[in-house]
Amino acid sequence: MTSRNINFKHRVAVVGAGLTLFRSKLLETPQELAWLAAKQALDEAGLTLKDIDCVVIGSAPDAFDGVHMKGEYLAEGAGGIHKPAVRVFVGGATGVFVPIAAWWHVASGLCKKVLAVAEEKMSHAARPHTQYVFRYIWDPIVEKPLNPNLIWIFAMEMHRYMYKCGVKKEDIALVSVKNKRNACGHPSAQLCMPDITVDDVLKSEVLVWPVQLYDISPTSDGAAAVVLASEEEARRITDTPVWIKGIGWTLDTTHWTNRDLAYPEYVRRAAEMAYRMAGIDNPRKQIDVAEPYDPFDYKELHHMEGLGLAKKCEAPVLTREGVTQRDGDLPINPSGGLLGIGNPIAAAGLMKVAEIFWQLRGEAGARQVKKPVYTGLAQAWGDLMQAGTVIVMGV
Amino acid sequence: MSSELFAALKTGRLIGSRCKNCGRTHFPPARRCARCGGEMQLEEIPKRGVVLTFSEVYVSSPAFTPPYVVAIAQFGDFKVPGMAADKVEIGDEVEWEVADRHGNLWYFFRTVKHY
Ligand SMILES: [Zn+2]
Numbered sequence: 001m002t003s004r005n006i007n008f009k010h011r012v013a014v015v016g017a018g019l020t021l022f023r024s025k026l027l028e029t030p031q032e033l034a035w036l037a038a039k040q041a042l043d044e045a046g047l048t049l050k051d052i053d054c055v056v057i058g059s060a061p062d063a064f065d066g067v068h069m070k071g072e073y074l075a076e077g078a079g080g081i082h083k084p085a086v087r088v089f090v091g092g093a094t095g096v097f098v099p100i101a102a103w104w105h106v107a108s109g110l111c112k113k114v115l116a117v118a119e120e121k122m123s124h125a126a127r128p129h130t131q132y133v134f135r136y137i138w139d140p141i142v143e144k145p146l147n148p149n150l151i152w153i154f155a156m157e158m159h160r161y162m163y164k165c166g167v168k169k170e171d172i173a174l175v176s177v178k179n180k181r182n183a184c185g186h187p188s189a190q191l192c193m194p195d196i197t198v199d200d201v202l203k204s205e206v207l208v209w210p211v212q213l214y215d216i217s218p219t220s221d222g223a224a225a226v227v228l229a230s231e232e233e234a235r236r237i238t239d240t241p242v243w244i245k246g247i248g249w250t251l252d253t254t255h256w257t258n259r260d261l262a263y264p265e266y267v268r269r270a271a272e273m274a275y276r277m278a279g280i281d282n283p284r285k286q287i288d289v290a291e292p293y294d295p296f297d298y299k300e301l302h303h304m305e306g307l308g309l310a311k312k313c314e315a316p317v318l319t320r321e322g323v324t325q326r327d328g329d330l331p332i333n334p335s336g337g338l339l340g341i342g343n344p345i346a347a348a349g350l351m352k353v354a355e356i357f358w359q360l361r362g363e364a365g366a367r368q369v370k371k372p373v374y375t376g377l378a379q380a381w382g383d384l385m386q387a388g389t390v391i392v393m394g395v
Numbered sequence: 396m397s398s399e400l401f402a403a404l405k406t407g408r409l410i411g412s413r414c415k416n417c418g419r420t421h422f423p424p425a426r427r428c429a430r431c432g433g434e435m436q437l438e439e440i441p442k443r444g445v446v447l448t449f450s451e452v453y454v455s456s457p458a459f460t461p462p463y464v465v466a467i468a469q470f471g472d473f474k475v476p477g478m479a480a481d482k483v484e485i486g487d488e489v490e491w492e493v494a495d496r497h498g499n500l501w502y503f504f505r506t507v508k509h510y
Contacts, residue, residue, distance in 0.1 A: 141397045142423045145501050146478055147459055155450030156467055156476075163448065163485045209451035253429040257467050257476040258421060261448060 012106040013234035013241035014099070014393065015227050016045030017354035022190045022222035022342030025123040030065045030223075031077025034119040037223035037347070038078045041115065045227045045237055052227075053111035055080035057087040058098035058118040060345040060382075063133040066125025078117040078225070091382025092295065093249070094118065095224070095349015096389035100247045102228045112230045119223035120344035130219045137384065139254060151216070155208040157261045157385060158298040162210065164262035165313035167301070169210060173201035174319050175297035176214050179333050182326060183340025185366035188351070190220055190342035201297075217295045220342035224350035226357065242360045245375070246278030246392035256385045267306030267381065270388035275308075278392040280375075283308040287392070288373035289359050290330070291352035293380045294337040303379055304332060307390070327370040334359065334369050349380035353391060360395045396424040399437060404500040407493050409440040411473045420472040443507065444470035446487045449479065468504055479504045 018040025020026075020033050028036065034057075042048060055078055062070045071087025074080075088094060088101045095118050102116035122130045134150045161167065180196050183189035193200075196214070204213035234241040250269040252259065259265065271283070280286045292303035301315035309330060310318050318324055324332035335341060335355035338348045356376035358364040375394040381387065396412065400423055403410040412424035416433025424437055449466035452459070464479040468489050475491065480503055483489065488507040493500055 139423070141400065142476060145496070145499070146465060146476065147455070148465075149452075149455065151454070152450045152452050152465055155452075156448045156465070159450060159485065160448035160467075206451075207454045209453065211450070255421065255423075255425075255429065258429070258474050261467075 010107050010109055011231040012103050012244045013229055013231065014244065014357045015229045015234050015237045015241055016041045016043070016047070017357045018044060018225045019188050019351055019354055020223045022188045022220045022344055022347070024190065024218065024220060026121070026221040030067065030074060030119050030121045033121065033221065033223040034074045034077035034117050035079065037119070037225035038115055038117050041225035041227050047113065047227060047237070049079040052079065052083065052113050052115045054105050054114045055083050055085040056098055056102040056105065056114060056116045057085065058094040058116070058346040058350065059087065059089065060091060060094055060120055061133050064125060064130070064345070065121045074117065074119050079115065090249070090387040090389065092293070092345050093349065093380045093382035093387040093389040094346040095351070096353060096378055096380040096391055097249060098346065098350055099226055099228065099244070099353050099391055100249060100389060103244055103247055106228050106230050112233050114228045115225065116228060116350070117223065117225040118346035118350040120347050121221040122219040122344060123221055151211055152208040153256065153385065154296055155211045158296065159210055160261040161298060161302055165316070167316045169202060170198055171316040171320060172215065172298045172301065173198040175294065175300045176201050176339050178319070178325060179294060179337040179339035182334055182367065183336025186336045186341050188222070188341055189336055190218055191340050192336070211296065215297045217338035217343035220344040222342060222344035222347045224347045224354055226350065226353060240361050240395070242357050242393050242395055244391060245394045246274035246276070246280070248273030248277070248390040250388050252386040254384050254386060263312060264302050264306035264381070264388070266386055266388035267303055267379065267390070268308070270390045271307045271379070274390040274392050278394070280392065284310070284330070286375055287377050288371065288375050289334060289356065289369050290332055290377040291335060291337070291355050291379070292332065293349065293352070294333055294339050295343055297339060299381070300333060300337065303381065307377065307379060326367065329371070331369040334364065334367050349389070352378035352380065356393050360393060396426060396437070400424055401500070404493050404502065409491055409493070409502055410437050411440050412436060413438045413472070422473045422475050440473045440475065440491070441471040442490050444468040444475070444489055444491070446483045446485050446489055447474065448485060449483050466504055477502055477504050481506050
């Protein structure tokens, strides 16, 4: 038990969200993308920049956008100049960490209205390929000599999970099929594939066995934003605020090879912290809709188990039974997820928070889940399979 | 404790560390336990182990020629990542071996053959 009870002063609500297109090689600059998302979130809340007290920026490695001091650079795009602005960064977990950090600002009483923006532009700066950025994140002694890349460490994790839980590639491919089909309802989606089948996934190019091309989300450019407000302000702004009920984040050891790869402990701990704050003791029953992080298809299953939305090794069964479909009993990644909408890293995590916001307001349009939803969850994961970030929201 | 690790490799040994407080093992050897913060002591890693997981790399950077196999194997209480000399399956028995690679001493895994 590492998480403790959290004392906070103010209830905090999300009152607006915005999202750009997710695409490879968008022509807008990172600053422009940040502003497009920020403006949309402000418009949704009926606010302007003048109303915003503080700005929180989230972005993954500087090397993607090719700009060191990316926080300062993006803050300018997002409207953070002459305001208290800060950037947070926990690798792929950043997108959900942005509203967590924005929550501190409001819950502490320091700010009343906060703009939280996440941006990533992966197509231009990293040469010869985006993956090359990840050559500089490893332990210099043990891992560097193996010339690791992200795909092969996840292949190891996927393989161990498959072995320990007796999961077949066919079961895992179902996640990719579901999410790429779900994405067809999303106006930002990069990879809507309405007719994709399990067979297509199983026949796609082998990158690092057992990972194949359609097991992975694409590299993308894009930005997302949300506006957070104190209770008093939120009630003035909207009749339908979505409350942040719980937040959690934890870090596990960088020496990922020393861990049990079949189960994401970093997610469990982060979820436990968020659940305690939200008063959730049976997530499977109390969470109505969830957006777990799905840069790879097996990660959706892995994370569902870490979040307690399925028992250990049970997520593939729920998936096979259709429970996780948009019209199922526990819709998982109704947005289309990273597999379908795309993966501009930090923006992808915040996209999930935006999706839960829209789902809980009943504003998800073609993507609206069938059952009535009152409590939702978004989760992201990053660094060397070690950082977990969780947010629980409710109406 | 990488200097100790490199010194061990020179004499054909592979070492990790074990927490004096909680018993958690660590590879590469560390000064401080990742679980409890306790002090650690060096320990020889047993020669023979079992493959926990592996990946077969088909797409890589120019430093290596695909396909090649990378694995994590369990040697006694130690989990060690490394390059495998041959194809492996989860559960296969392997031994680590020290060899010269690009002018540096490093280790790799070799499958134990049962005749
Ligand atoms: Zn210890």
